[in-house]
Every structure is written in C-alpha cells, then in structure tokens.
Amino acid sequence: MSGEGKEPQAIRKLQPGKLVIASHNAGKVREIAALLEGRGLDVVSASALDLPEPEETGTTFVMNAELKARAAADLSGLPALADDSGLCVDALGGDPGIFSARWGGPEKDFGHAMRLVEDKLAETPDAPRDAHFVCALALAWPDGHVEWFEGRVDGTLVWPPRGDKGHGYDPVFQPVGHDATFGEMDEPAKNEISHRGDAFRQLVDAVF
Ligand SMILES: O=P(O)(O)OP(=O)(O)OP(=O)(O)OC[C@H]1O[C@@H](n2cnc3c(O)ncnc32)[C@H](O)[C@@H]1O
Ligand SMILES: [Mg+2]
DSSP states (O other): OOOTTOOOOOOOOOOSEEEEEOOOOHHHHHHHHHHTTTSSEEEEETTTTTOOOOOOOOSSHHHHHHHHHHHHHHHHSSOEEEEEEEEEEGGGTTOBGGGTTGGGTTTTOHHHHHHHHHHHHHTSTTOOOEEEEEEEEEEEOTTSOEEEEEEEEEEEEOSSOOOSSSOTTGGGEEETTOSSOGGGSOHHHHHHHSHHHHHHHHHHHHHO
16 A cells, blocks of 8 residues: 555665664564565664664554654665554454554553453454554655565454464454464464565565
8 A cells, every 4th residue: 555645656676785664563574574585685683783662652553654764774774664553342342453552551461451452342342353453564764765565464363362373453363364363373473464475465566
C-alpha cells in the first residue's frame, strides 16, 4: 500500500550496504533479519546503534512506522526500515491495535497484555474471537524519501496461551486454516503466513 493520504511516488530500489532495523523489539528484529537474509544487506539494529526509541505519536500503523524509520535514518545517515504492528480484535473495536505494545505496560509484559485482552473479551461471553495482526513497514532514506507496505493475517484468539516460540501475543493467536498458534510455530512457518511476511513479500517485490 502507499502511505495514507500521501501522493504515490516512484519506488526507490534498495542498494546492497548497511540498513538500520529501526526497532527495539528483539523478537521483531530477529524475524526481520531472517526475512532480509541473502540480499547483500549489512543489517544493524537501532538498539545496537544506541538510537533512542521515538515516541509513537501517530494514529495509524503506517504513520508510526514512518516516524520510527525517519528518526533512525536521520540520526544514522543510513537507510532505515521500521515495523509498526499490532493485534486488532474485532469484538474490541480493533483494540489493542496501535497500542499493542503499550498494553504490555512499562515492563513489556505480554502475559499481562494477553490476559487483558482475554478479560475484556470475557465481558461479552458470546463475542466472536476473530482477530488479525497488521504490520506496516516503512523504509526511509536520510534524504527524506520513504516507501510503505502493509500486511495482514487473520485468525482466532485462543485461551489459554499456547507455545513459547514467538513473542508478544503469538501464544493466543491461531491463524485461519491452522491448528497451531504462532507461539507453537517455527519462525520460517510463521514468516510464511504472518502479517510481517505478507508486508515483506510486497517490500521485496518493490525495492529489490
Ligand atoms: O516499536 P518497536 O521498537 O519496533 O518495538 P515495539 O515492540 O514497540 O513494536 P510496536 O510499537 O510495533 O508494537 C507492536 C506490538 O504488537 C505485538 N506484535 C506485533 N507483531 C507481532 C507478532 O508477530 N507476534 C506477536 N505479537 C506481535 C507485540 O506485542 C509488539 O510489541
Ligand atoms: Mg513501539
């Protein structure tokens, strides 16, 4: 997709060389590094460069991804790729959505965040348990150019949580057509169907 409300622009190709992964989430950085493997990129995370974590003041996934990518590109002088993602629960009006990380609290406790989602769902016992993950990717260059991509995966929320292979809300998310939760899947299997994998396939088609 293109950035909401923004003019379409020519796709800029990403040349081999250094790329900043503008994320402080180790689980995401691991998945992104695997998705970019074999493309001649020397990836370095924002945490490794000691870049500050910008405040996510946007009102959409795309806005927050762009804000994080631009901040890292400006400070590092390198192209930077950011991911803003989250879990959207139909019966909760799309919450936690862009607030998914913040529901984990300052401790980033996703056991707590998953229980919060479950408790809110339990207030309406017959509510459908449909949910989806969204991933917006923004690739920004130090001169201000930016490209956006957005991916999605649909699923159902399960309780209790199952599996310890993923991160964040993975243990309660069972993608449509699968018996395992993301928490029970190996990383390559998750990447094949995930919101992040979907967004990455679009990015790879466009910028390589
Ligand atoms: O902003 P950065 O530094 O990248 O790290 P973050 O963890 O704060 O990332 P977001 O702001 O994009 O918040 C997304 C949250 O949504 C959740 N999330 C996103 N993708 C997920 C995935 O693939 N599996 C499980 N949870 C995911 C997870 O809890 C993240 O903390
Ligand atoms: Mg964040």
